[in-house]
Amino acid sequence: MNGKITEKIPYGFMKHEKYDVVVMDSEKMESVKLMFSLCLDGMSLGQIKNVIESQGIEYPAKYKKDKKVGWSLAEIRKILSDPIYGNERYNAIAKEELEIARRMLTLNTRVVGKRMEISALVGIAVCKECGSFLVEKSVSTRGRTYLYYMxxxxxxxxxxxxxxxxxxxxxxxVLEVMRKEIGDREALCCKDLTREIAIRYLKYVSVDCEGNIEVVWNT
Ligand SMILES: [Zn+2]
Known part of the structure; x- marks a missing residue:
């Protein structure tokens, strides 16, 4: 999109009131940002739909043949896959976040139990042998729950x-490697690897069957 209106305007943008150009609709763009952050937290499309509808965020074409329609999963997926939101010109969503969201959509992740957070490296860590993403698995023994990537x-x-x-x-x-490679950055003073930092710095982490890692950085 070069600003001129040629096709259907993506959600979060609108036609300028005077000129034939597209500008950001900041209120709707806040909803887009929310959708991306929920996706990065590992929520499924259905869960994202529930959250945005519970917040009263309405689907743009509110009525179809006089019948009120809500968000469809396809519409949410379309937004989360649209590179326009990573366009530097609009600066809506960081490119790294857009890329991880794209991966999360193919991962089919689920929130484990009531846990609303997802481990830092989901959508980033890949199996060195077969190239699949590592996914989370929780194992409970003797009343304790352990979380694994596999x-x-x-x-x-x-x-x-x-x-x-x-x-x-x-x-x-991974945090140790990050400390060595990008040592004195303020963000790396943290005790544990957070998802936010992982998404910002890491493109991929490849893991072999002995737990050796290779890091590919965001450039
Ligand atoms: Zn594998």
Whole structure:
């Protein structure tokens, strides 16, 4: 989109009241930002729909044949996949976040129980052997719950090997590498690897079956 109106205007933008150009609709863009942050938190499209509808955020074409319609999952997916929101010209969503959102949509992640947060490296850590993303798995023994990353392909029972590593261990390893490579950045004074920092700095982390890692940085 070069600013001139040639096609349907994406959600979060509007036609300028005087000129034939598209400008940001800041109120709707706040809703777009919310959708992206929920997606990055690991929510499914259905959960995102529930949250935005519970906040009274209405679907742009509110009525169809006099019948009120809500958000469709396809419409939410379309927004979360649209590169326009990462366009520097509008500066709505950081490019890294847009890319992770795209990966999250293919990951089919679910929120585990009532936990609303997702481990830092979901959508970033990949299995070195088969290239699948590592997914989370929680294991409960003797009243304690442990969180692991494991090969997504293996979890689906489609081959490869488990590549099981605790979330704590992998996050720690990655944070150590980050400290060495981008040492004195303020953000890296944190004790644990947060998802926010992981998304900002890491493009991919490849993990082999012995837990050795290779980091690809965001450039
Ligand atoms: Zn694998």
């Amino acid at each position: 090969c997504g392909k293996n979890k689906k029972g489609k081959g490869c090997s488990t590549h099981k590593i605790t979330v704590e261990e992998l996050n720690k390893k």
